Amino acid sequence: MTIDSGAQAIHSDEYADLGAVAQAVAKGMLLGARGNSGVILSRIFSGIARGLQGSRTCDLKTLCHAFELGVDEAYRAVSVPVEGTILTVYKDAVRYAAEKLSGSSSAQSYFYDFTQELKRSLDRTPELLAVLKESGVVDSGGAGFIYIAEGMRRAVEGEAFEGEEEPQAAQKAVDVSLFTEDSVLDFGYCTEFLLRLQRAKTDIDSFDFPAFIDYLNSVGESVVAFRDGSIVKAHVHTMHPGQVLEYCQNYGEFLTLKIENMTLQHNESEVENRFSAPAPKPHKRYGIVSVAAGDGIKTTFYSLGVDWVIEGGQSMNPSAEDFVRAFREINADTILVFPNNGNVILTAKQAAELYDKAEIRIIPTKTVGEGYAAISMLDTSSGDTEQIIAEQREIIESVVTGAVSKASRNATMNGVNVVLGDYISFVGDDVYADEKTANAAAVALADKLGAGDYDIMLILCGRDTADGQRQALEAELKQRFRRTEVILIDGGQPIYDYIIVFE
Amino acid sequence: MLVLFTDTDTDVTPEIAAKYGYRLISMPYSIDGKTVYPYVDFDKFDSHAYYDMLRSGVIPNTSALNKENYITYFEPVFAEGNDILYVHFSRAMSATFESMDQAVRELQEKYPERKFYEIDTKGISIISLNMLQEIGDMYLAGKTAEELVEWGRREADHFAVYFFADDLRFFRHSGRVSGIAGTMGTLLGIRPIIYMNEEGKMVSIGKEKGRQKAMDRLINYVVELGDNVKGHRVIIANSDTDEIVNELKNMLIEKFGKDLDIQIVDVNPTAGAHCGPNATGICFHSIHR
Known part of the structure; x- marks a missing residue:
């Protein structure tokens, strides 16, 4: 999904140079990033984009350097970098491929080395991260990255992609009949641009970005803007794009610019952000x-x-x-x-x-x-x-959160023999019990955690637990832990039969 | 002669009232359109049955008395040539006192010789009960109406009540507690801590998670704010929370000793319509409210 949002961010093929494309992809990924690995992935691409900035084309040396910036950026994205994750896998491959670089290297050989080392590094992740070893798996983020790198390698090899989907925005033609000679402009223009701040026009270091955003808000809505060095990326829905452009040119020049009549836009979520302004929310x-x-x-x-x-x-x-x-x-x-x-x-x-x-x-x-x-x-x-x-x-x-869920495989965790299909109760990565029923697993967890010492046991019941089963659990816990308040809520959550909050 | 009045919003029972000679003004509540006058429509308040009914989802309404009601209570006293001292619950909590003022004005025109004294306890439930009992004691000891009114004016700020509840539907319905954040729709073991301020209004001043923490907090207030706690009654009111009451009582004894004068009462049904079941509070003599 993170990669997808990068691909979706490329709205046309009229980017000024390779750097701008990389930049657009990176920004799309920053916004679309999901999960820790997703965020790290987006930072890798944002580092790469920084390395490619201003490049029309790129040679292997530039690429190596850009990839290395991806390592830097990714490590900086997390406050405590954990080895044995996508971070390590990517770093190892970047370093390895760079070392192998020689006068006879080609893009093909570079990506071959890169992907080979990715795989080797991935296999090493359980050695670096105990939780992977205990579970008998490799890092999933790192594994995902291999698919991405494989895609790059195959593109460089000139292989065609099967089942490839074009990003939606590029795919659909504009239906001009939606805005006629008599139409009234009520949705305004979706205006998006990359603005390069120019030294001749402004002092880039002291450029007042918050004031810039305030201005956009004063002439439009749905403002999303961020700044990366001298580049400002902005998105605004406005009735007067001309004003926005004039204003922006006081500070720099456009790298990319896209203005679309929102009545014609096919993206429904965009049209939802209509100008018939929603009632202002109380501050x-x-x-x-x-x-x-x-x-x-x-x-x-x-x-x-x-x-x-x-x-x-x-x-x-x-x-x-x-x-x-x-x-x-x-x-x-x-x-x-x-x-x-x-x-x-x-x-x-x-x-x-x-x-x-x-x-x-x-x-x-x-x-x-x-x-x-x-x-x-x-x-x-x-x-x-x-x-x-x-x-x-x-x-x-002061809170301990436990959960009960069905075991998805056999394993020995935290000294507990976990059997596929049984119910396990756990806190974080620590499994406390393996039982035949969800209720038994919940009670065992409460016992082991000394529930009687807590004031409250709040139980969020999952969507797959039946009423009778919930009541039975409530009755049993109340009977066992008389001083503790047992509160049941219909949580309706998937995956976990019970989430138990000990306070 | 001076005739004492109080109302049923003070948690007073007919037995306590009789001890001091208070006449009772019954403050009504209604359920499903049926209005009930405490100690008129029933003799004994069955707290457990009433609060169980509230637990099942019933939310009673309360209503102000009208001018005629007050005239019915007060006129016979004036007609017999007696004066009135009315020790009542907080004016700030009900529109009923506007009706009372009209009635009193009318009666004073009719009986210009007669005197009407009032003491606003600036509380409801146990602040009022604590004060009316001390006033009753002093009255029996021969204090004049003026002296009692003066005492009331001076002492009202020195009877504090702190309580917690565990179901906000009633407060929300009643709209009589300020400061209960919108952040507390579902209580889930969270107990808002409420006190009665100097204006006689209920104000939420925080929340505690779990029964124990809430009880600890109440006891802390007694310790921190208490002023000659043992020289006065400490009253625990509850809307059917026997277990909590017993624990609080033990905690109080542990802090202040066995000779602490602890009185335990049920929250009257009309006030209970506002706080709901499972509310427990302590009233004690304090430095300030």
């Missing part, structure tokens, strides 16, 4: 964005005061763009974001960097339980963001 000091899967959990979050719940969770990672869209929906000075999944935190951070109409603060909740615990005790009345975040972090630390 708040704090807005809240949370991520969750399952109707019940979403409803719970909304009832706790969350402004926008992004659909997502385990194996359904939302994209940075999903976050940006949520941010746009909220009229608040500061937006507190609860990713509720370790694999989504990075995406949320990336989205935060791409958005500047509000202060975005990420509360790094790794589970839906942490998110629930934090949001339910959120008290923004002090107005002191640092204090609020400190309190929230403290709450997160």
